[in-house]
Amino acid sequence: MDLGISGKKALVCASSKGLGRGCAEMLAAEGVHLVLNARGAETLDATAEAIRATHGVTVTPVAADITTEEGRARVLEAAGDVDILVNNAGGPPPGSWQDWERDDFIAALDANMLTPIALIKALVPGMMARGWGRVVNITSQSVKAPIPVLGLSNAARAGLTGYVAGTSRQVAGKGVIINNLLPGIHATDRAVSLDRGVSEQEGITMDEAKTRRAATIPAGRYGTPQEFGAACAFLCSQHAGFIVGQNLLLDGGAVNATL
Numbered sequence: 001m002d003l004g005i006s007g008k009k010a011l012v013c014a015s016s017k018g019l020g021r022g023c024a025e026m027l028a029a030e031g032v033h034l035v036l037n038a039r040g041a042e043t044l045d046a047t048a049e050a051i052r053a054t055h056g057v058t059v060t061p062v063a064a065d066i067t068t069e070e071g072r073a074r075v076l077e078a079a080g081d082v083d084i085l086v087n088n089a090g091g092p093p094p095g096s097w098q099d100w101e102r103d104d105f106i107a108a109l110d111a112n113m114l115t116p117i118a119l120i121k122a123l124v125p126g127m128m129a130r131g132w133g134r135v136v137n138i139t140s141q142s143v144k145a146p147i148p149v150l151g152l153s154n155a156a157r158a159g160l161t162g163y164v165a166g167t168s169r170q171v172a173g174k175g176v177i178i179n180n181l182l183p184g185i186h187a188t189d190r191a192v193s194l195d196r197g198v199s200e201q202e203g204i205t206m207d208e209a210k211t212r213r214a215a216t217i218p219a220g221r222y223g224t225p226q227e228f229g230a231a232c233a234f235l236c237s238q239h240a241g242f243i244v245g246q247n248l249l250l251d252g253g254a255v256n257a258t259l
Contacts, residue, residue, distance in 0.1 A: 004238030006031030010084035011075070011123070013037050013066050016044040018188035019138055020088040022225025023232040027084065028055035030233055035060045035079040067111045072118060081126050084236045087116035088138040091190065092152035094197060104152060112139075112156035117163055124176055133176035134236040137164060141184045143247065145255045161247060168245035179235050179243055184251025185213060186223040219252030 010027050014020040016038035024034055028051045036051075038044040041063035048061040062078045064071035067089060092108040116137050127133025139157040141147075146154040161180060168178035185191050195209040202209075214221055228250055234240060235248070249255055 001239070003030045003233060003236070005084070005233075005236060007033070008083040008236075009033045009035070009079075009081070010086060010236070011035045011037070011079045011082045011119075012086040012088070013075075013119070014088040014090060015086070016040060016047045018190065019183060019186060019225050019228050020086070021047055022227075022229030023086050023088070023136070023138075024229070025051060025055075026226070026229035026233040027086075027236060028057045028059070030237075031055075031057060032084065032236075033058040035062060035075070035082065037062050037064060037066055037075050039063065039065050066119075067115045072115070072122075076119075076122055079123075081130075082123055083127065083130075083133055085119060085123050085133075085135045086138065086232060086236075087119055087135070089115055091140065091150065092156070094149040094194070095152070096149070097151050100152060105155065108152035108156040109159065112153065113159040113163070116160055120167065120178070124171060124178075127176045128171060128174040131175045133171075134240070135176070135178040136232050136235050137178070137180045138232075139180045139182050139247070141182045141249055141251045141255050143180075143182060144249060144257060165245050172244045175241070177235075177241055177244060179240070179245065180247045181228070181232060181235070182247050182249045182251065183228060184223065184249070184254045185217065186225060186228055186250075188225060191222060217252040217254045221252065223250060223252060 010032050012024040015024040015036045036048050044061045044063050048059040052059040062075045064074045089111045142150055142154045143158050143161045164178055195206055198209040199206050
């Protein structure tokens with residue numbers, strides 16, 4: 001299927017590795033030019049070069065912390081007008097509700113709610129003026145089924161979900177489509193971190209922790225960044241113009257829900 005987005009330009013946040021990179025690679029495969037962002041310059045530059053060499057698109061890496069005002073300003077200046085925005089940022093650390101203080105919640109909100117909102121506010125008006133745009137926010141399956149040890153993430157990402165629910169319906173008439181992708185466990189550094197936590201807490205090996213977690217997923221495995229990126233690319237395509245304000249689970253069936 002031709003997604004009809006060759007020649008478009010996308011800003012993909014937190015895209016040097018993991019799910020962000022998966023999205024960037026699949027967009028590049030469709031001929032989309034990229035502005036990539038991450039904090040670590042070395043890994044980001046290597047990712048940019050690999051995508052550039054493989055797909056022949058223009059790739060501009062911008063090493064900056066997207067969760068800060070200074071970092072966003074640098075990224076937005078380099079990006080200019082974009083047709084596609086993929087919002088992504090690492091999730092807050094796991095923990096217990098008894099231990100989180102106000103500063104912990106503010107940090108989570110800054111990274112996983114207020115940063116994507118700021119980027120939407122900065123870039124969507126231009127998309128509306130041009131009559132076409134796509135925004136995909138990478139959130140979490142936790143907005144459908146809260147994960148107790150990820151309370152900071154539950155709260156911040158649920159807040160973004162509420163914001164998108166209203167905003168997406170206000171801009172769709174101008175050709176700008178906003179949706180959310182809700183990943184479950186994928187084979188990324190985040191999964192390794194979570195498995196390590198279980199391994200250390202329960203005194204089991206990493207392989208045992210991974211096997212135990214995979215057994216809770218009906219698909220019987222972790223997802224891949226590539227299949228996640230393919231879903232992202234479709235939501236950014238010309239064919240997704242009637243999908244508005246939706247929350248698409250990519251979790252291998254882990255959330256046991258009818259709707």
